[in-house]
Amino acid sequence: MYPVVVRTLREAGVVCSVITSQYPGHITEVSGELAGRGNETVIACGGDGTVNEVINGIAGTRTALGIVPLGTGNDFAVNMGISKDINLACAIIKERRIKKIDLVKVNDDRFFGGTGCVGFDAEVAAFASRRRKEKSNPFLLHVMGGLLKFVSYKPKTVELRFDGQRYFGDIMLVAFGNIRSYARGMVITPRAVSDDALLDICVVRPMPKWKVLTIFPSVYKGAHVNNKEVTLHRSRAVYVQSVGSMDLYADGDFMATTPFRLEVTPKHLNVIVGPKGSNLSS
Numbered sequence: 001m002y003p004v005v006v007r008t009l010r011e012a013g014v015v016c017s018v019i020t021s022q023y024p025g026h027i028t029e030v031s032g033e034l035a036g037r038g039n040e041t042v043i044a045c046g047g048d049g050t051v052n053e054v055i056n057g058i059a060g061t062r063t064a065l066g067i068v069p070l071g072t073g074n075d076f077a078v079n080m081g082i083s084k085d086i087n088l089a090c091a092i093i094k095e096r097r098i099k100k101i102d103l104v105k106v107n108d109d110r111f112f113g114g115t116g117c118v119g120f121d122a123e124v125a126a127f128a129s130r131r132r133k134e135k136s137n138p139f140l141l142h143v144m145g146g147l148l149k150f151v152s153y154k155p156k157t158v159e160l161r162f163d164g165q166r167y168f169g170d171i172m173l174v175a176f177g178n179i180r181s182y183a184r185g186m187v188i189t190p191r192a193v194s195d196d197a198l199l200d201i202c203v204v205r206p207m208p209k210w211k212v213l214t215i216f217p218s219v220y221k222g223a224h225v226n227n228k229e230v231t232l233h234r235s236r237a238v239y240v241q242s243v244g245s246m247d248l249y250a251d252g253d254f255m256a257t258t259p260f261r262l263e264v265t266p267k268h269l270n271v272i273v274g275p276k277g278s279n280l281s282s
Helices: 002-011 026-036 048-058 075-079 086-095 120-130 138-152 209-221
Strands: 041-046 064-069 098-106 110-112 115-119 156-162 165-171 173-177 199-204 230-235 237-242 247-250 253-257 260-272
Touching (some): 002 041, 002 086, 026 041, 041 048, 048 064, 048 075, 048 110, 048 260, 064 075, 064 086, 086 260, 098 247, 110 260, 120 247, 156 199, 156 230, 165 199, 253 260
Parallel strands (some): 064 260
Antiparallel strands (some): 098 110, 115 173, 115 247, 156 165, 199 230, 237 260, 247 253
C-alpha cells in the first residue's frame, strides 16, 4: 500500500521521501527531527496511532501534519475532512489547506489530538493492544475485546475535577474528546470542536446490560447523550483519579494511569485539512 501512496503523492507533485517505523516511538523521534530541520510537512500514512506519533513529534512547531488514512479507525482523519480514498487524500495534501487545532496535554508529558477514555472502552483498547503481535485483524480484535469486556466488565469509581466542579461516582466509561468520534465512527462527544480551546467530557454511568445493547446503535449518531445515564461537560482542564488503578487510552494507545491531568493547549498543531472538516469551528 505504501508504494501506491508514494507514487500517488509524487504524481500529484508532492516531493517526499519514505521513513518506515522501526519500533514504538520511532515515528515521534523522526518527526521531531524533521520538524527541527524546518521540513514544512510530515505525512502520517496509517491509522490514529501513527497520527498520534507524528503529533507528538511536531506539536508546537511550524511543521504541518498531513494524513493518508490507512488504519482501522481513522477517526482523526475523518474529523479533519480527509478522505479514505488515497487519491483524494493525496490531493488534499497537495492543496495544503492548513488549520491550527488544539491538542490535549497529558500530565505535561504527551499529547493527543483525538479522543481519550477510561473505563470500558479503555479496557477494550488494552485488550486489542496486547494482542497486536498476533497479527490478527485489528477490527476483529476490538470486536472480540468488546464482547469479552461486555460480559465481564464491572463499574469503576472515579473522581473528576474541572472548573470548580466535582464528579465522584461509578462509571461505565468517561471519554475526553477533542474531536467528535472514536472507535470507527462512534460519535461519543458530538459537540466537540478541535479549535475551541475546550475539552468535551462524556460521562457514562452504569446501566443494565440490556440498556447498553438498546442505546449502543445511537452512539453512531451521537444520540446516546439523550439518556439519563449520560452527561456532557466542557472544560479547559480536568483532573482524574480513581478507586483502583485505571488506564487512559487515547488515539488507540496507552497514555497514562490514574491519577492524571488533561489540559487543552490551544492552536498547538498545524494540520492539512479537507474542504469538509466536520470538527473545525471555521
